[in-house]
Amino acid sequence: MNSEGDWFTLFTMSEQRERILAEACDLFLRDGTDGFSMRKLARAVGVTAPALYKYYESKERLLHEVMAQGYERFAQYLYRGLMGGTPLKRLELASQGYLDFALENPRLYEFIYGAPEAAGMTDLPEDVEALGCAIGQFWHDRVRECMDAGLLRVGDPERVSVTMWAHAHGLLILFWRGRLMEGSGVMSEEQFRVFFQESGMRLLEGVGTPAVLDAIRIRSPERASEAAAV
Amino acid sequence: MNSEGDWFTLFTMSEQRERILAEACDLFLRDGTDGFSMRKLARAVGVTAPALYKYYESKERLLHEVMAQGYERFAQYLYRGLMGGTPLKRLELASQGYLDFALENPRLYEFIYGAPEAAGMTDLPEDVEALGCAIGQFWHDRVRECMDAGLLRVGDPERVSVTMWAHAHGLLILFWRGRLMEGSGVMSEEQFRVFFQESGMRLLEGVGTPAVLDAIRIRSPERASEAAAV
DNA sequence: GTCTATAATCCGATAGAC
DNA sequence: GTCTATCGGATTATAGAC
Numbered sequence: 001m002n003s004e005g006d007w008f009t010l011f012t013m014s015e016q017r018e019r020i021l022a023e024a025c026d027l028f029l030r031d032g033t034d035g036f037s038m039r040k041l042a043r044a045v046g047v048t049a050p051a052l053y054k055y056y057e058s059k060e061r062l063l064h065e066v067m068a069q070g071y072e073r074f075a076q077y078l079y080r081g082l083m084g085g086t087p088l089k090r091l092e093l094a095s096q097g098y099l100d101f102a103l104e105n106p107r108l109y110e111f112i113y114g115a116p117e118a119a120g121m122t123d124l125p126e127d128v129e130a131l132g133c134a135i136g137q138f139w140h141d142r143v144r145e146c147m148d149a150g151l152l153r154v155g156d157p158e159r160v161s162v163t164m165w166a167h168a169h170g171l172l173i174l175f176w177r178g179r180l181m182e183g184s185g186v187m188s189e190e191q192f193r194v195f196f197q198e199s200g201m202r203l204l205e206g207v208g209t210p211a212v213l214d215a216i217r218i219r220s221p222e223r224a225s226e227a228a229a230v
Numbered sequence: 231m232n233s234e235g236d237w238f239t240l241f242t243m244s245e246q247r248e249r250i251l252a253e254a255c256d257l258f259l260r261d262g263t264d265g266f267s268m269r270k271l272a273r274a275v276g277v278t279a280p281a282l283y284k285y286y287e288s289k290e291r292l293l294h295e296v297m298a299q300g301y302e303r304f305a306q307y308l309y310r311g312l313m314g315g316t317p318l319k320r321l322e323l324a325s326q327g328y329l330d331f332a333l334e335n336p337r338l339y340e341f342i343y344g345a346p347e348a349a350g351m352t353d354l355p356e357d358v359e360a361l362g363c364a365i366g367q368f369w370h371d372r373v374r375e376c377m378d379a380g381l382l383r384v385g386d387p388e389r390v391s392v393t394m395w396a397h398a399h400g401l402l403i404l405f406w407r408g409r410l411m412e413g414s415g416v417m418s419e420e421q422f423r424v425f426f427q428e429s430g431m432r433l434l435e436g437v438g439t440p441a442v443l444d445a446i447r448i449r450s451p452e453r454a455s456e457a458a459a460v
Numbered sequence: 461g462t463c464t465a466t467a468a469t470c471c472g473a474t475a476g477a478c
Numbered sequence: 479g480t481c482t483a484t485c486g487g488a489t490t491a492t493a494g495a496c
Contacts, residue, residue, distance in 0.1 A: 016479090034347060038472065050474075051480055059472065088445055115407055117264065118348070120472090132409075151442040153435075160437055162410060163397070163429040170400025171392075177345055179362075180392060199393040205383075205443055206436025207390055212381040213435055215318060246461090267489070280492075281462055289490070350489095 017055045020045055024066050032107030033119045060121050064128050070108045071131035077101035078138055087145040094142055099196060102172050103189060139165065167203050171196055247285045250275055254296050262337030263349045290351050294358050300338045301361035307331035308368055317375040324372055329426055332402050333419060369395065397433050401426055
C-alpha cells in the first residue's frame with residue numbers, strides 16, 4: 001500500500017494495457033470485426049485469453065477503447081485540412097483526408113461506422129459517441145464557412161453536410177462490396193479515387209437540369225416560393 | 231424406380247424445398263443476417279437441423295436462393311415505376327419503390343447489399359450476380375431516358391446512376407446505424423422519408439454555387455473545356 | 461425422410477492453482 | 479500476473495438408427 005509500490009503497479013499495468021490495446025487495433029486493421037476475438041488477441045499479445053481480463057473487464061469495454069483510438073486516428077487525417085488557407089481549400093483537404101483514412105484503414109472505418117451489434121456490442125458509451133459528434137461538428141464548420149463564403153448554396157449546414165457525407169459513405173461501402181464496375185471488372189482503388197472526385201463534382205453542380213427543377217417545383221408550390229425568396 | 235414413384239418423390243421434395251426457402255426468407259425479414267442459423271430455421275420449419283441438408287447441401291447454397299428471392303422482391307418494387315407515363319414520373323416512382331423496399335425490408339436489403347462474408351458466404355454465384363446487374367441496368371435505363379428528355383445533365387448514365395445510388399444507399403445505411411439526428415434525438419422513419427426527398431433535391435440542383443464551380447474549374451482546364459463544349 | 465447422437469471447432473468468460 | 483482447466487454456449491456438418 002506504499003505509494004512507490006502503487007506507482008510501479010500502475011505503471012506496469014498501464015504499460016500492458018497499452019500493449020494489449022495497440023495489438024487489438026492492429027488486429028482490427030488487419031482482420032476487421034469478424035476476425036477479432038479475445039483468443040486471437042491473446043495469441044497476438046503472447047499471453048493466454050484469461051490474462052486479458054485482468055486489464056479489460058470485458059470484450060465490449062476493450063472494443064470501446066479500440067473505437068476511441070480509431071476516432072482519434074480519423075481525426076488526425078481530417079484535421080490536416082485545417083492547414084488550408086481558404087474555406088474551399090480546407091473543405092477539399094478535409095475531404096481528401098476522409099478518403100485517405102477510409103482507403104488506408106478500411107476495417108477500422110467500417111468498425112467505427114458499422115453497426116455496433118456486428119462487433120458484438122450492445123451500444124456505445126457517451127464518451128465514445130462524443131468523439132463521433134466532434135467529427136460531425138468539424139464537417140458542419142467546413143460546410144458553414146463555405147456557405148458564408150458563397151461557395152455552397154445557403155441552407156442548414158447540418159443537413160447539407162449529411163447529404164455530402166451520405167454520398168461519400170455510400171460510395172465507399174459500394175466500392176468495398178465490389179459493386180462498382182469499370183470496363184469489364186471491378187473498380188481498382190485508383191479508378192475509385194478518380195470516380196470519387198468525379199462524383200463529388202456532380203454533387204456540387206447537380207445532376208439535374210433547370211428543366212427538371214421547374215417540373216418538380218411546379219408540383220410543390222412551397223418549394224417554388226422558397227426559391228423565389230432567394 | 232417407376233416414373234410415378236419418382237414424380238411423387240420429386241413433388242414432395244420440391245414442396246419441402248419451397249417451405250424451407252419461404253421460412254428462411256421470413257427468418258431473414260425478421261432477424262436479418264445475425265439472427266440466422268440452420269438450427270433456428272429447422273425449428274421454424276418444424277424439423278431438426280440435419281434434415282435441412284437433405285434439401286440444401288450447405289448453408290451457403292440456401293443463402294444464395296434467399297438472396298435470389300430478395301432480388302426478385304426488390305425488382306417487384308422497382309418495376310412498379312414503369313407504369314409512370316413520362317421519364318420523370320418513371321424515375322420518381324422507381325425511387326419511391328427503392329425507398330419503400332428498403333424501409334419495409336431493411337434486413338433483406340442489408341443482406342442483399344451487405345458484405346457476403348457477413349452472412350458467412352465466400353462469394354456470389356454468377357446467376358445471383360446477374361440479378362444484381364439487371365437492377366443496375368434498370369437504373370441506367372431510367373437515367374438515360376431522363377438525359378434524353380433533357381431532365382438530367384448529359385453524361386455517362388452508368389456513372390451518373392452510381393452517384394445517385396451511392397447517395398441513396400449512404401443515407402439508408404447512416405439512418406439504420408442511428409447516425410442521422412433531428413432535433414434532440416435520432417431521426418424517425420417519417421422524418422427520414424422527408425429528409426431523403428430533401429437530400430435528393432439537393433443532389434438534383436447541386437450543393438455548390440457557380441462561384442465554387444468556377445474556382446475549381448480554373449484549376450482543372452480539361453473540365454473547363456468540357457463545360458465549354460456543352 | 462426424419463430422427464438422435466455426435467464430431468469438431470469456435471467463442472467469451474470464470475475459478476483457482478502457482 | 480500468468481497459467482491450466484473448465485464452463486456453457488454457439489456454429490456447421492455427418493453417421494447411422496428407425
